[in-house]
Amino acid sequence: MKIAGHKIKGSTLAVYLTVIVITVVMLLPFAWMLSASLKLDRDVFAFPIEWIPAQPRWQNYVDIWTKIPLALFIYNTSKLTIIVTILQLLTSSFAAYAFAKLDFPYKNTLFLGYIATIAMPWQVYMVPQFLLMREFGLNNTHLALIFLQAFTAFGVFLMRQFYMSIPNELCEAARIDGMNEYQIWAKIMLPLSKPALSTLTIFTFVTTWNDFLGPMIYLTKTELKTIQIGLRMFISQYSAEYGLIMAASVVALIPVLVVFLALQRFFVEGVASSGLKG
Amino acid sequence: MSDSQRQVAGRRKVRVVSKRRRRIEDALIAYSFIAPNFLGFAIFTLGPILFAFALAFMHWDGSNPITFAGLDNFWRLFEDPAFIDAFWNTIIYTAVSVPLTLACALGLAVLLNQKIFGRNFFRTAMFFPYVASLVAVAVVWNMVFNPEMGPVNMLLYTIGIPPENLPGWAADRHWAMITVILFGIWKSMGYYMVIYLAGLQGINSELYEAAGLDGANAWQKFIHVTLPQLAPTTFFVTVMLTIQSFKVFDQVYMITQGGPGTSTLVLVYHIYNEAFISWDLGYSSMIALVLFLLVLVVTVVQFRRQRED
Numbered sequence: 001m002k003i004a005g006h007k008i009k010g011s012t013l014a015v016y017l018t019v020i021v022i023t024v025v026m027l028l029p030f031a032w033m034l035s036a037s038l039k040l041d042r043d044v045f046a047f048p049i050e051w052i053p054a055q056p057r058w059q060n061y062v063d064i065w066t067k068i069p070l071a072l073f074i075y076n077t078s079k080l081t082i083i084v085t086i087l088q089l090l091t092s093s094f095a096a097y098a099f100a101k102l103d104f105p106y107k108n109t110l111f112l113g114y115i116a117t118i119a120m121p122w123q124v125y126m127v128p129q130f131l132l133m134r135e136f137g138l139n140n141t142h143l144a145l146i147f148l149q150a151f152t153a154f155g156v157f158l159m160r161q162f163y164m165s166i167p168n169e170l171c172e173a174a175r176i177d178g179m180n181e182y183q184i185w186a187k188i189m190l191p192l193s194k195p196a197l198s199t200l201t202i203f204t205f206v207t208t209w210n211d212f213l214g215p216m217i218y219l220t221k222t223e224l225k226t227i228q229i230g231l232r233m234f235i236s237q238y239s240a241e242y243g244l245i246m247a248a249s250v251v252a253l254i255p256v257l258v259v260f261l262a263l264q265r266f267f268v269e270g271v272a273s274s275g276l277k278g
Numbered sequence: 279m280s281d282s283q284r285q286v287a288g289r290r291k292v293r294v295v296s297k298r299r300r301r302i303e304d305a306l307i308a309y310s311f312i313a314p315n316f317l318g319f320a321i322f323t324l325g326p327i328l329f330a331f332a333l334a335f336m337h338w339d340g341s342n343p344i345t346f347a348g349l350d351n352f353w354r355l356f357e358d359p360a361f362i363d364a365f366w367n368t369i370i371y372t373a374v375s376v377p378l379t380l381a382c383a384l385g386l387a388v389l390l391n392q393k394i395f396g397r398n399f400f401r402t403a404m405f406f407p408y409v410a411s412l413v414a415v416a417v418v419w420n421m422v423f424n425p426e427m428g429p430v431n432m433l434l435y436t437i438g439i440p441p442e443n444l445p446g447w448a449a450d451r452h453w454a455m456i457t458v459i460l461f462g463i464w465k466s467m468g469y470y471m472v473i474y475l476a477g478l479q480g481i482n483s484e485l486y487e488a489a490g491l492d493g494a495n496a497w498q499k500f501i502h503v504t505l506p507q508l509a510p511t512t513f514f515v516t517v518m519l520t521i522q523s524f525k526v527f528d529q530v531y532m533i534t535q536g537g538p539g540t541s542t543l544v545l546v547y548h549i550y551n552e553a554f555i556s557w558d559l560g561y562s563s564m565i566a567l568v569l570f571l572l573v574l575v576v577t578v579v580q581f582r583r584q585r586e587d
Contacts, residue, residue: 257409
């Protein structure tokens with residue numbers, strides 16, 4: 001077969017066709033969302049779908065900021081997400097260094113504690129956790145959500161898996177050169193672990209930004225709410241205003257898209273280190 | 279004992295003492311690395327988990343005094359039809375979605391491991407549903423699969439399926455679980471694809487060259503080189519997927535709320551209902567214990583198998 005003067009093998013063409021079809025299916029809901037966000041409510045369900053509205057209704061993107069305190073929700077979510085991500089990266093990489101490169105009593109027992117909870121659904125202990133936070137006077141504070149998200153078994157596990165792949169000889173050599181363990185962590189491990197740190201950043205950022213049930217349980221005051229429960233609140237308040245709901249949804253997706261696109265080149269590497277070396 | 283012998287013994291003692299001191303110092307350094315994370319983890323995760331297990335053997339509504347329940351909550355499981363439905367729905371969800379997600383992720387990874395134009399774009403596109411906010415995409419999903427007005431049924435109608443045969447998706451008890459499963463596969467397969475891509479890149483290309491010299495075609499290379507080489511990755515993906523699907527909740531909450539009837543009620547949803555709707559904290563913790571045991575069994579069995587390999 002010939003396309004634009006180039007010979008193309010049938011199998012290559014089949015690969016492209018399959019990939020393109022799957023990609024379209026994967027992205028179609030987003031395209032529909034974007035398209036609906038620029039329409040009047042009564043046009044949202046018009047069929048056949050008018051993918052690019054003849055008269056895009058940009059007003060939807062203006063209205064959402066006044067219909068709900070969207071800017072405040074975004075500020076709250078950003079604040080939580082940034083603090084949680086920084087805490088997570090620091091404390092996980094710190095703990096992971098000890099689990100991967102140091103020897104100490106009860107190492108395996110403590111690590112087993114982490115491993116055992118990776119599989120543990122949060123819903124199993126969300127009630128006792130809520131009662132504990134209430135005991136500390138932390139309900140209706142952002143601090144509750146920070147404590148809830150910042151110290152995960154997953155973060156420690158991911159970083160440890162990556163550090164295991166760094167040869168021990170590197171640490172030994174640094175020790176002989178007179179570096180202490182903190183210096184080895186700061187000057188050798190941390191710079192080498194950019195892919196793993198990027199992966200953990202994506203995960204933590206995305207999880208915290210998208211978290212829904214946590215904020216729903218802990219934050220009942222509107223001025224504390226995050227974008228996801230704000231969105232959910234908006235959906236129940238304005239259930240028939242599809243255009244506005246879609247516009248708010250698009251706005252809620254943008255930060256995650258930006259972070260993901262900025263860091264995704266580290267992604268395959270990072271996930272590889274979490275997935276392959278047991 | 280001669281003087282020299284005494285000297286040697288003394289030195290040995292000093293060495294033993296300083297060795298022990300070194301060991302304590304090393305341990306303290308190691309603990310200082312772990313402490314910031316472990317303290318938070320112990321207080322806000324481990325503690326509540328132990329509390330949850332104790333609660334399974336208590337009666338409590340969160341405000342009145344706690345009373346000991348013994349095995350009351352355990353026996354109640356067998357008389358609670360909602361629990362039995364939730365249990366089987368969770369098993370069905372897992373049995374269907376794990377192999378399907380795995381196959382899709384592997385297929386996609388093999389396709390996108392080839393040197394094709396724009397493959398980074400394609401990879402990113404497949405992955406994006408995974409990072410997208412569940413609230414936002416669930417709203418779209420609900421609208422797109424709306425039985426009366428949604429474009430999916432409109433499309434099915436235009437290609438000639440009579441209205442009475444159109445699927446009711448989330449509103450129909452026979453289709454609701456399928457809708458939740460489809461949504462789950464769509465949302466998560468990109469993530470597992472990335473893990474498989476990483477696995478594929480770890481395969482030595484000489485193996486393919488050798489297979490090629492032996493006259494293997496593409497399919498034979500896939501069966502005899504790719505699949506065995508990917509076995510550790512498949513192990514990891516299977517464990518992760520199984521655990522994830524036992525934990526399924528958010529997508530059910532956003533799409534079907536467990537309904538219609540109990541057709542998509544899953545274990546975590548039942549825990550949520552019993553805890554935050556009925557405030558029956560003891561019973562909800564007993565269901566949580568069942569869920570934990572389920573996850574534990576899978577994890578232990580899989581790790582045993584991995585060790586044998």
